[in-house]
Amino acid sequence: MGRTLAEKVWDQHLVRQGEGNEPDLLYIDLHLVHEVTSPQAFDGLRLAGRRVRRPDLTLATEDHNVPTTDVELPIADPVSRTQVETLRRNCAEFGVPLYPMNHAEQGIVHVVGPQLGLTQPGLTVVCGDSHTSTHGAFGALAFGIGTSEVEHVLATQTLPLKRFKTMAINVNSSDGRLREGVTSKDVVLAMIAQIGTGGGQGYVLEYRGNVIENLSMEARMTICNMSIEAGARAGMIAPDETTFAYLKGRDHAPKGAEWDEAVAAWRELRTDDDAVFDAEIHIDADALTPFVTWGTNPGQGLPLGERVPDPARIVDENERMAAEKALAYMGLEAGTPLREVAVDTVFVGSCTNGRIEDLRAAANVISGRKVADGVRMLVVPGSMRVRFQAEQEGLDKVFTDAGAEWRSAGCSMCLGMNPDQLAPGERSASTSNRNFEGRQGKGGRTHLVSPLVAAATAVRGTLSSPEDLD
Amino acid sequence: MEPFSTHTGIGVPLRRSNVDTDQIIPAVYLKRVTRTGFEDGLFSAWRQDETFILNTDPYSRGSVLVAGPDFGTGSSREHAVWALMDYGFRVVIASRFADIFRGNSSKQGLVAAQVAQPDVELLWKLLENEPGTEITVDLTEKTVQAKDLTVPFEIDDYTRWRLLEGLDDIGLTLRHADDVAAFEAARPSRLPTTAAPAS
Numbered sequence: 001m002g003r004t005l006a007e008k009v010w011d012q013h014l015v016r017q018g019e020g021n022e023p024d025l026l027y028i029d030l031h032l033v034h035e036v037t038s039p040q041a042f043d044g045l046r047l048a049g050r051r052v053r054r055p056d057l058t059l060a061t062e063d064h065n066v067p068t069t070d071v072e073l074p075i076a077d078p079v080s081r082t083q084v085e086t087l088r089r090n091c092a093e094f095g096v097p098l099y100p101m102n103h104a105e106q107g108i109v110h111v112v113g114p115q116l117g118l119t120q121p122g123l124t125v126v127c128g129d130s131h132t133s134t135h136g137a138f139g140a141l142a143f144g145i146g147t148s149e150v151e152h153v154l155a156t157q158t159l160p161l162k163r164f165k166t167m168a169i170n171v172n173s174s175d176g177r178l179r180e181g182v183t184s185k186d187v188v189l190a191m192i193a194q195i196g197t198g199g200g201q202g203y204v205l206e207y208r209g210n211v212i213e214n215l216s217m218e219a220r221m222t223i224c225n226m227s228i229e230a231g232a233r234a235g236m237i238a239p240d241e242t243t244f245a246y247l248k249g250r251d252h253a254p255k256g257a258e259w260d261e262a263v264a265a266w267r268e269l270r271t272d273d274d275a276v277f278d279a280e281i282h283i284d285a286d287a288l289t290p291f292v293t294w295g296t297n298p299g300q301g302l303p304l305g306e307r308v309p310d311p312a313r314i315v316d317e318n319e320r321m322a323a324e325k326a327l328a329y330m331g332l333e334a335g336t337p338l339r340e341v342a343v344d345t346v347f348v349g350s351c352t353n354g355r356i357e358d359l360r361a362a363a364n365v366i367s368g369r370k371v372a373d374g375v376r377m378l379v380v381p382g383s384m385r386v387r388f389q390a391e392q393e394g395l396d397k398v399f400t401d402a403g404a405e406w407r408s409a410g411c412s413m414c415l416g417m418n419p420d421q422l423a424p425g426e427r428s429a430s431t432s433n434r435n436f437e438g439r440q441g442k443g444g445r446t447h448l449v450s451p452l453v454a455a456a457t458a459v460r461g462t463l464s465s466p467e468d469l470d
Numbered sequence: 471m472e473p474f475s476t477h478t479g480i481g482v483p484l485r486r487s488n489v490d491t492d493q494i495i496p497a498v499y500l501k502r503v504t505r506t507g508f509e510d511g512l513f514s515a516w517r518q519d520e521t522f523i524l525n526t527d528p529y530s531r532g533s534v535l536v537a538g539p540d541f542g543t544g545s546s547r548e549h550a551v552w553a554l555m556d557y558g559f560r561v562v563i564a565s566r567f568a569d570i571f572r573g574n575s576s577k578q579g580l581v582a583a584q585v586a587q588p589d590v591e592l593l594w595k596l597l598e599n600e601p602g603t604e605i606t607v608d609l610t611e612k613t614v615q616a617k618d619l620t621v622p623f624e625i626d627d628y629t630r631w632r633l634l635e636g637l638d639d640i641g642l643t644l645r646h647a648d649d650v651a652a653f654e655a656a657r658p659s660r661l662p663t664t665a666a667p668a669s
Contacts, residue, residue, distance in 0.1 A: 015653040016646050021627040025646060027653050029661060037547065039503035048640070059664040065501065079501040086503045097664050118662050130546040130570060144570055146548035148577035148639070156643045158650055162626065197488055198540040198566050231543060233569055251667050258660035265658075297488045297543070318487045318538055318587075325486070415497045415545075436492040436544060438515050 002272025004166045005238050006204040009141040009269065013124050015158055023160040029123040030140075031153050032109045033060040033096065035087040036417070037128030041151035042090040053157045055095040059118065060087060063108045064417045066101050068380050068407035075101075080418065094154075107383020107409045110134040110351035114221065115385055117250025121239035121266040126153055131351045131433065132234075133227040137220035138247075139239035139269045141204070144228065164233050165278040167203040168271075173285035176210035181465050182288050183361070184219035185353060185431070185450035187211070188226040189291040189301045191283055197299040200232030203279065206271060207237050211285045217246040218357040225352045226433050229298035238270040290465040292338055293435045293448040295326035300435075302338065304453065304465055310334035329437050330445050331425070338463050341447070345428040346377040346458040347440070348451055349407075350414040353431035354382025358451040359390050362431075363398040365455035365466050370403050372461030377404035378420060380412040404458065416441045429457040471579045473636030474609055477560045479533030481605040481616060482523055483597040487538035491571065494542070494550040508549055509556035524557075528602040536563045536593045536605075542571025542582075551578045561607045563614060563623070565590050576629045577639065583607060583623035585614060592619055609634055 003011070016025040031054075038060070045051070052058060065080035075081040084101070091098040099105040105112060110131055113119040119135040125142035126132060128150040135142035145159070153159060171187055173179075178187070192199075205227050212220065220237050227235030244263055247253045254262040293301040294308050300323070302309065311323035311334065327334065332341065348354075348362050359381065371377045379399045381387040387409055390396055396406045413420040414432035422428055422444025431454050435446040447463060456464040499511030516522045523529045535554070541564040542550060551574045554562065560580065565587040567575075575582040585593070596616050597603050605616045607623075609630060614621050625633075632639075643650075 016649045018628075021631070023628060025643060025649070027650070027657075030664070036500050040505045040548075043503075043505065050640075056663040056665055064497075077501075083501050083503055097666065118664065120662060123661070128546055128548075130544065132546075144546035146546055146551070146570060146574035146577065148548060148574065152640050152643065155640050156650060157654070158643055160639060160643060162628075197543050198568075201540075201566065201569055228544075231540065231568055252662040252664075254660045254662075261658075262660050297490065321485070322487050415492075417497045417500065434490075434492065434544060436490045438496055439492050442496070442515060 002275035004271040004275045004277060005139060005206055005236055005269055006141060006164065006166050009122055009124065010163065012122065023162045025158050025160050026124060028126050028153050028157055028159060029057060030113070030118055030125045031058045032113055032125065032127035033058060034063050034109050034129065035083045036064045037147050038090065038150055039083065039086045041147050041154055042094065044151040045154055050155045052094040052096060052154045057157060058096045058154070060091050060096050060098040061106055061109050061112050062087060062101050064411045064415065066410040067418050068410050068412050068420060071101055071408045104384050107385065108351045108354060108411055110225065111354060111382035111386065114138070115383060117247055117253035120247065121243060122269050126159065130228045131225050134221050134225040134351055136224040136227065136234050136236040137217060138243055139236060139266065141234055141236065143234040164204045165202050167200065167205050167279040167281070168277040169205050169207045169281055169283065170209045171207060171211040171283045171285050172209040173211050176214045178211060178285055178288065181290055181452055181467055183450040183452060184215055184222045186288055186291040187283065187285065188223045189293065189298070189448060190288055192226065192230045192299045193301040194283070195230050195281060197229060197297050198231045200227065200230035203232050205232045205235045207235060212237055213240065216357060217242060218355045221355070222352055226298065229433060239266045290450060290453050292453060292463055294330065294332060294338060295323065296329055296435055296437050298433065298435060298448060300326055301448070304338055304463060306338055308332045308334050308336045308338065341463045342461055343429045343447070343457055343463065344375060344426045345422060346375060346454050347413045347428055347430040347432060348454050349378070349380030349382065349412055350432035351382060352433045353451050354380060354386065356386050356389050358431065359386065359395050362451040362455040363395040365452055366402045366459060367398045369459045369469070371458045375458055375461050377458040378407060378413060379404050380407040381409050383409045413440050415439060429454050429463060471636045471638055474579055474581060474633045476606060476608045477533070478604050478606040479560065480528055480531055481534045481536055481593065481597045481603055482529045482532035483594040484523060484535055484537040485594060488540045488543055489537050490544035491542060491547050491550040492544055495547065495553040500547060500549050505552065506556060508553040512553040512557045533558050534561045534563065534605040534607060535559050536590060536597060539564060539566040539587060540568060542568040546570045548574040551575050551580050555580055563590065563593065576632065579633060579636070581607060581609060581625070581633065583614060583625060585621055585623045589621040
């Protein structure tokens with residue numbers, strides 16, 4: 001019987017097959033590190049007198065705590081500053097390459113890896129961050145780990161793991177395209193609403209079908225990024241010509257004869273025709289319209305044209321209670337059209353939608369228009385490279401002319417570890433990945449949206465899509 | 471890691487599904503660089519409500535949390551496990567756990583005991599009707615017992631063995647150092663390294 005893409009990558013990294021109940025031991029090709037989940041891991045190494053086994057397969061960047069204004073000044077929050085300085089000390093002591101604040105390569109770890117060409121098909125990629133699933137867009141097996149596992153990878157460059165199950169997510173439309181105004185963010189939000197926040201537990205999701213094949217690498221990253229919001233270990237897409245074209249010539253991509261050798265190996269990285277997935281679902285992309293969340297988990301989403309749901313009509317008791325609590329927290333009335341929900345803040349950025357194509361899409365909508373009175377719009381590029389690229393294209397000017405704030409690179413308001421936060425009761429339309437209670441600031445209310453919906457919402461002041469403008 | 475065989479303590483019913491890691495410990499509490507002292511952050515938003523279960527005695531002294539399905543979803547922060555343990559929890563019972571949370575628990579000696587949802591409902595009723603009821607979690611027998619109710623729980627056998635023995639993963643892996651070195655030596659030279667390329 002044939003094998004799936006995930007199984008092929010797994011098998012290629014087997015250091016040792018587990019016996020009986022034992023997990024397999026997998027080799028890790030790329031370990032990405034940031035300041036929040038690493039200090040205790042480095043401490044553990046020091047206590048045990050261990051070194052980093054492969055600093056040359058490890059890369060650190062500062063992203064979660066970094067301010068997005070006044071970046072040339074020291075970080076004002078002393079606790080954030082200590083955490084960033086701790087990373088710098090640890091990287092220096094253990095020989096790990098680091099892109100610190102103000103470096104031209106600094107940015108969100110999941111934006112930095114791909115743009116450097118470090119993220120490649122068939123690799124195993126880990127990071128102490130759940131959105132590591134992003135890198136699966138290249139056909140890498142990429143997943144988030146906890147701090148104990150970070151220490152384990154630093155010490156051994158391996159991880160003991162039980163084999164994951166596999167699930168195919170088939171996304172097809174009549175012509176292989178998404179309808180006008182629909183993006184890969186809408187695809188993944190619809191997928192999570194369909195299978196639920198626990199639907200992917202224990203699985204690697206493989207996104208397939210004619211819609212996926214036609215997506216750009218950045219659009220694919222958006223989808224794989226949010227696999228974790230369905231509870232999945234990882235999301236993957238088989239590498240193809242789009243992948244190879246994206247990688248060719250990037251700093252860390254193979255060169256010369258090694259490039260040809262690599263592409264030949266990468267072409268083998270696809271699910272065999274006779275392979276069987278443990279589970280399979282289908283998404284009819286012809287029926288997809290812009291999608292937004294109304295609740296406090298990413299599975300609580302609906303098409304923008306719908307109304308806030310009525311919990312009384314939910315049969316499952318736990319789901320009903322969750323919906324009641326969500327509406328109370330979100331300050332929403334059942335039956336309100338989603339298009340009438342007014343926001344205070346629009347956030348464009350994050351490892352989900354902070355890449356150049358996302359900024360171009362948002363800029364295209366807002367160009368020549370103004371952010372509505374009483375709404376603040378933050379545009380935070382995912383990396384310094386994205387920032388420079390956007391500035392070369394004049395996108396920063398488009399945003400500032402519209403009344404939006406143009407910021408420096410980092411995780412920013414996605415999780416509010418830096419000063420970019422919602423105040424209690426404030427409501428945002430956000431291109432990020434989590435609408436959990438308090439995620440963007442204590443008492444803050446989050447609606448997850450695509451960059452197109454974010455920009456249109458900024459103009460109208462209520463949840464909107466570009467077709468609502470003019 | 472301390473070996474774990476059985477634990478008895480006050481059960482705390484938390485009737486919520488999808489308890490995500492941002493609820494267990496919000497991001498602002500993740501800035502510490504040490505491994506201890508995270509109890510302040512545990513459920514910090516909910517604890518501002520004085521009727522929240524951990525603000526009421528005897529639940530405030532609980533050490534076995536009984537929660538709704540999909541506990542620990544969201545971020546990979548192991549701080550969620552540290553916060554629960556620093557507060558005094560040794561066991562979390564739920565019908566479904568997020569994968570990363572479950573893995574993180576197993577590294578720290580927090581038992582994530584998977585109990586069928588109808589049994590979780592029975593435990594909730596019992597703990598609500600008689601606050602302060604103690605729950606005994608027996609990892610050898612894989613049972614949860616409260617008063618005259620005894621229900622089974624699931625945990626994978628390897629994790630159970632590691633918890634019972636209190637074994638540390640890095641030590642276990644280093645027994646296979648030769649396999650790691652052999653694998654490493656055979657990796658193709660075209661694979662990327664993170665050193666800045668010569669420009």
